Amino acid sequence: MMVKYELDKLELKYTIVELGEVHIVGNMSPEKLSQFKLALIEMGLDLIDDKKTQLVEKIKNVVIEMIHYAEELPRTNFSDYLSEKLNMDYTYMSNVFSQTKGITIEQYIMVHRIEKVKELLIYDELTIKEIAYKMNYSGTSHLSNQFKKVTGITPSFFKAMKTFRRTGLEEL
Incomplete structure (x- = not known):
């Protein structure tokens, strides 16, 4: 407005x-x-009047919407989902994103998925196995490995912590 x-x-x-x-x-x-x-x-x-920066913002918005606000994650590859959603070649989008942000789209998605996992762990309504399924991980070990890679701790340890460390979406 x-x-x-x-x-x-x-x-x-x-x-x-x-x-x-x-x-x-x-x-x-x-x-x-x-x-x-x-x-x-x-x-x-x-x-933002630069075309490449606009594209990066569109990609970021789709990722945030897909991971944080959708009822379910798409069961297709994220690359296919982004290509279809933005009607653009994934290789081109990936190159522009990497050049502009200094990280790959895959890394950006991984960080957001882990933030969503943290949120679900904090709510304490789902088991780690249920969270792994909900977030499209192949299993709890895949989720645990990725979680530890990003945070340095296991999901179980994070869940047991009294003070939770989450990052704001705008900081990711």
Whole structure:
């Protein structure tokens, strides 16, 4: 709503305003672009007008949605899921993501899966075996190995800890 308000205030015509995306109709003068950027900064937002950075943000949003907000993880390969969701070649997306973020999409997904596993361990409603199934791991040993690789501790030890260490999604 705040972004729409700023667009209207600057008398800019737009077609889509969704989370993280605005389509401006026509050309925007450098002066209005500057005013819009300043308004976004005041709101704690940033304008991403570089195509590769936009792609990286789209990939990050799909991964976060897929892992943290979907009822179930897709039972297909994550690479196939991303390609289908963004209608793009996975190799291209992977190269752009790695160049921009300094990590692979697979590493990014792994870190998010482990954060989701931590959340499920904290809720203490599922066994580690059930969590492994829910998060598409081949078994508890695969989950445990990946968890230890990322966190340095086992899921069982994490579950037994009194103070839980979770990382905010924006920090991943």
